[in-house]
Amino acid sequence: MALKSLEELANIATASGDPFWCVVLKEDIKERQVTKEESFAKMEGMYLAMKEADKQYDGKLRSRSGLSGGDGQRLNEYLDKGESLCGDFITTVMMRAVKMGESNACMKRIVAAPTAGSCGVLPAVLVTMEERFGFSIEQMTQALYVAAGIGEVIAERAFISGAQGGCQAEIGSASAMAAGAAVFLYGGTTQQILHACAMALKNLLGLTCDPVAGLVEVPCIKRNILGAVNALTSADVALAGVKSAIPPDEVIDTMRSIGSMLPKALRETGEGGLAISPEGIKIMEKQQKE
Amino acid sequence: MSLFDILGPVMVGPSSSHTAGAARIGYICYKLMDEPIERAEIGLYGSFLATGRGHGTDRALVAGLLGMKPADERIPESFELAKQQNLEFSFGRADFAEAHPNTVKLNLTGKSGRRLEVTAESIGGGRVRIRQIDGLEANFCGDYATLIVHNLDQPGHVAEVTSMLAHKSINIATMQLYRDGRGGHAVMVVECDREVPEESRKWLAHLEGIIKVTYLSMEE
Numbered sequence: 032m033a034l035k036s037l038e039e040l041a042n043i044a045t046a047s048g049d050p051f052w053c054v055v056l057k058e059d060i061k062e063r064q065v066t067k068e069e070s071f072a073k074m075e076g077m078y079l080a081m082k083e084a085d086k087q088y089d090g091k092l093r094s095r096s097g098l099s100g101g102d103g104q105r106l107n108e109y110l111d112k113g114e115s116l117c118g119d120f121i122t123t124v125m126m127r128a129v130k131m132g133e134s135n136a137c138m139k140r141i142v143a144a145p146t147a148g149s150c151g152v153l154p155a156v157l158v159t160m161e162e163r164f165g166f167s168i169e170q171m172t173q174a175l176y177v178a179a180g181i182g183e184v185i186a187e188r189a190f191i192s193g194a195q196g197g198c199q200a201e202i203g204s205a206s207a208m209a210a211g212a213a214v215f216l217y218g219g220t221t222q223q224i225l226h227a228c229a230m231a232l233k234n235l236l237g238l239t240c241d242p243v244a245g246l247v248e249v250p251c252i253k254r255n256i257l258g259a260v261n262a263l264t265s266a267d268v269a270l271a272g273v274k275s276a277i278p279p280d281e282v283i284d285t286m287r288s289i290g291s292m293l294p295k296a297l298r299e300t301g302e303g304g305l306a307i308s309p310e311g312i313k314i315m316e317k318q319q320k321e
Numbered sequence: 322m323s324l325f326d327i328l329g330p331v332m333v334g335p336s337s338s339h340t341a342g343a344a345r346i347g348y349i350c351y352k353l354m355d356e357p358i359e360r361a362e363i364g365l366y367g368s369f370l371a372t373g374r375g376h377g378t379d380r381a382l383v384a385g386l387l388g389m390k391p392a393d394e395r396i397p398e399s400f401e402l403a404k405q406q407n408l409e410f411s412f413g414r415a416d417f418a419e420a421h422p423n424t425v426k427l428n429l430t431g432k433s434g435r436r437l438e439v440t441a442e443s444i445g446g447g448r449v450r451i452r453q454i455d456g457l458e459a460n461f462c463g464d465y466a467t468l469i470v471h472n473l474d475q476p477g478h479v480a481e482v483t484s485m486l487a488h489k490s491i492n493i494a495t496m497q498l499y500r501d502g503r504g505g506h507a508v509m510v511v512e513c514d515r516e517v518p519e520e521s522r523k524w525l526a527h528l529e530g531i532i533k534v535t536y537l538s539m540e541e
């Protein structure tokens with residue numbers, strides 16, 4: 032498997048003259064023994080499934096625990112007033128992130144990206160960029176290759192599950208993936224893709240996985256907002272020509288080392304962090320009674 | 322790990338391990354049973370037991386037993402659908418000395434009275450592993466057509482199975498052998514690159530010393 036280093040991927044891109052996304056596509060063709068068309072069609076299917084999931088949001092649904100649902104609707108109404116602090120574009124991204132997280136909690140169909148808990152980050156960034164700038168589905172699919180390539184390097188060098196590495200591995204990875212994809216769509220260079228990814232991940236290093244009552248709801252849903260907005264700001268910073276002082280691969284390695292230092296209580300066990308705040312415990316006890 | 326382990330699966334939420342993996346385990350059991358399931362006693366262990374309800378693990382398992390896959394939007398209504406399709410189910414706890422935190426044990430009875438016991442674990446990202454079939458060890462993930470042969474622990478049975486597959490020009494992807502020290506029983510788990518035809522499986526099942534043949538087909 033060659034997707035072990037972002038630097039290496041970038042070098043292959045430079046040497047071959049292929050764009051970054053195309054290097055990732057070629058790896059998939061080799062790895063899974065499929066044709067270019069088969070790979071592309073499958074990736075396009077992922078993007079279309081994300082869009083469909085976004086459309087299918089239902090503000091009336093509540094999760095089985097009763098903890099979540101309806102906040103996407105609230106953000107939608109707020110957005111419609113046109114008076115948000117962050118402006119329409121960012122507020123739309125925030126709304127989409129919450130909607131997807133809530134759909135997931137309410138047992139609707141979503142695309143794990145890279146996990147179900149972090150499923151809102153990529154669609155929030157990508158679908159909103161498509162809507163705002165009118166990119167083609169082909170470009171959006173290419174952007175997903177960029178995201179998936181970054182995700183695979185993270186999975187190879189570190190991890191993409193909260194149980195292994197804390198939330199930095201889920202929301203952090205999703206955010207790094209989305210940052211790279213956003214830079215690509217906005218016409219940035221391969222180096223800018225890498226640096227956006229590094230900066231997005233750096234911002235989320237150390238984030239703990241502490242879901243209340245062990246459910247993928249609190250704080251997960253709202254952390255999708257954090258991941259999505261952080262991806263866009265990191266993309267903009269990289270597009271401005273700012274570089275991460277620590278090289279991208281080293282940031283990923285750092286996430287790994289932090290993840291292994293995190294106590295088990297902060298890795299999806301529900302035994303630490305927000306899960307054991309007084310309110311968190313109350314919610315858990317209520318769940319157990321039911 | 323492939324790109325589509327990173328992006329994907331397309332699944333019904335909320336958790337790839339607790340919901341998608343659970344549905345997949347149920348679905349593999351449905352395929353292994355190869356007839357409508359009428360009774361299911363389901364024992365949950367570890368995190369499946371602790372947070373399964375809130376994650377819809379129970380509904381996902383039952384949905385799988387009815388033949389639904391992890392992306393099926395009817396998963397949340399699986400209990401109601403089970404009633405309509407005469408699948409009776411009950412949930413309890415399973416006890417293991419040591420097991421993966423997301424483990425489930427299913428005791429199934431089919432329409433013809435056929436019984437099947439499966440222990441499986443959800444290992445993350447919607448991927449699963451079958452660990453036991455009818456009390457004997459196994460280790461497969463359900464990505465291949467899989468032939469499971471329980472036989473008396475005596476010479477010759479492995480050759481019977483492999484020569485049958487060779488005769489049908491079916492390539493073996495992996496093969497595992499396990500024996501149960503006490504019972505004098507053994508099991509072969511053979512993952513194949515192609516489907517094993519029904520008449521070959523029937524032929525195997527009738528051989529002396531073969532106790533049971535179970536099969537996981539990749540056909541829809």
Ligand code: SF4
Nearest residue numbers: 148193198201240251
């Ligand atoms: S807190 Fe844990 S379960 Fe929730 S999104 Fe983060 S990593 Fe996933």
